[in-house]
Amino acid sequence: MKPYPEYNNSGISWLGKIPKHWKAKRLKYVAQANQEALPESTANDYEFNYVDIGNVGLEEGIKLGERINFAKAPSRARRIVRNGDTIVSTVRTYLKAVAHIDFEPKDIVCSTGFAVISPGAVIVPKFLYYILRSEKIIDRVEALSVGVSYPAINASELMGIAAWYPPSLDEQKNIADYLDRKTAQIDDLISKKEKLIELLKEERAAIINQAVTKGLDPKAELKNSGLPWLGKIPKHWKVKRLKYLLKNKKGALKTGPFGSQLKHSDMQGADIKVYTQRSVMDNDFDSAELYISNDKFIELSEFEIFPQDILLTTRGTIGKCAIFPNGKDKGILHPCLIRVQLNQNIISNMFAQFYMKESSAFLESINHNSNATTIAVIYGETLREVVFVVPDRNEQNKIVDFLNHKTQQIDTQIVNEKKSVEYLVEYRSTLISEVVTGKIDVRNNHDSD
Incomplete structure (x- = not known):
């Protein structure tokens, strides 16, 4: 693209030079x-x-x-x-x-x-x-x-x-027509990439759902699970309610404190973090907005979060989960979270996270136990009755390794496509500004490439 032959100062500091005849x-x-x-x-x-x-x-x-x-x-x-x-x-x-x-x-x-x-x-x-x-x-x-x-x-x-x-209406129209063509082409590319991103997300979900409910062996002998939303599962897998997968200890499944126990006035800045649904959804346990005092923490110590606890969102955006990492600050559950501590001899945290966070079977089981087609809140007693399908630990580890590899590949592709969309959006904005301020001369450019 070439510039206009001559430019004059517009007399406007933030605009700079414009074509001489503009x-x-x-x-x-x-x-x-x-x-x-x-x-x-x-x-x-x-x-x-x-x-x-x-x-x-x-x-x-x-x-x-x-x-x-x-x-x-x-x-x-x-x-x-x-x-x-x-x-x-x-x-x-x-x-x-x-x-x-x-x-x-x-x-x-x-x-x-x-x-x-x-x-x-x-x-x-x-x-x-x-x-x-x-x-x-x-x-x-x-x-x-x-x-x-x-x-x-x-x-x-x-x-x-x-x-x-430019004083010429024809020149203005040529510029507008050029930008219409170019932005339409860019928008079409953006639309295609956004559709690809959605397809990749669907593929990711399908791969996970297949792996955690049917396993990795397509030739495995199947049996009826007895659950209408789940269908057949590998013959050697077990169907277990969550309450039988928990650690044998009090509070292995713990809902955050009631509102009367933890008021907004208690969380106005102190020493101990209150981890929230946003912490889980963003998988970010470094940032925090809510804190309680040490005295309040002692009072609510039963709601403390420990490394490798699975945290589950229970209101609004329900069913999102994350594993609380090692080395993070001491903190407690927000009222909208549930803490799950699993018996690692029966089920691994990583396998359970894939099952809870990514498979449709988990939410279907919650819906079934809630006697509802849609739910706004997950209660602890409902969650205890939710059904999991469980292979042996060795097979769980193989499934987790497979899914870590596959999801990393897809996630990388999604990130790259999102970067491409960001670049195209930025390019479109820059193109419009460059053309409409006369930095580029498109008067005789009628291409549609």
Whole structure:
């Protein structure tokens, strides 16, 4: 890609040089903001698609919100949107919620947390959109926003930001068309990679589920497990409830303290960690937000977590588990965790973790013992009755070694594909900024490669 033949200083420090024949003016001189709004006299039964900040993303564009009538709409549902407009979030500006309306909208109303920017006669609608979503404008909007936790910019200040453009509408259209083609190609690649990531995750789950419920030998003689959700299992495997796999000691299966035992006011910063569901889901036992005092720890010592305990999430995102590593800080269970201590002579922690965390059979057994198709909470008494299928320890070790190898291969591929997606997203953003600021001359480039 070649640059334009000549450049001039734009006179704007954060913009720098632009092609010599381009102009730079404040947005308010090339576009208008918030031209139409629903009046308070709007009929109560008037229906429209409401778009809030959660419906808009810089990469995803706009997702139409639910249809609601004026009487039930929030008071911020006022801004009317037309074809060719670009909406820019003026609140929580760090979310970079910018989207173009390139279809004939039918009764779309967005939140007053957006500025609805309509192009004037000197600027092509899609070119204006690419300016507004460029890194230059995004960074400027964030820089001018006021507030820490809820940064915002008012519409008049937004419209005071500089815009730049070639005077020729044909040139603007050529640039916008080029970016449409290129971003569509990039989006297609991203979509393919995201689908591949999902397929890899499904393959990973299927491999684990097969290994921990059927074993590694496809020729193994099978028997009926007696469990409708599990079907047949290797003939020499055993079906055991969790309560028969626990260590022979009090508290081998322990639910976190009740709310009355551990109040929020008890966890306001002290010496001993309270490990939470987030610790388990992220497999991160170094970070912590909640602590209790030594005195409180002594009071709740029965809830202490020990190395190699299996920790299981019990509310909201249920059934996630992790093995508490050696060498981590002393701590206790959060009320939303269960501690499981297994008899290692019968079942290994690693085999149990694969079975609990990755196999559908585990959740199906919880559902069965809860007499429900979906569950919001796992209780200790329910968990004790959950069914495991258990080969001998030697076979468990072989399965664990196999799964460690296979999942590491797939996880590496998933990580690489995610990095590719991140690169493509970054490349798309950089390409838009380079082209729309005139660093690259695409006037005569009609390729579709």
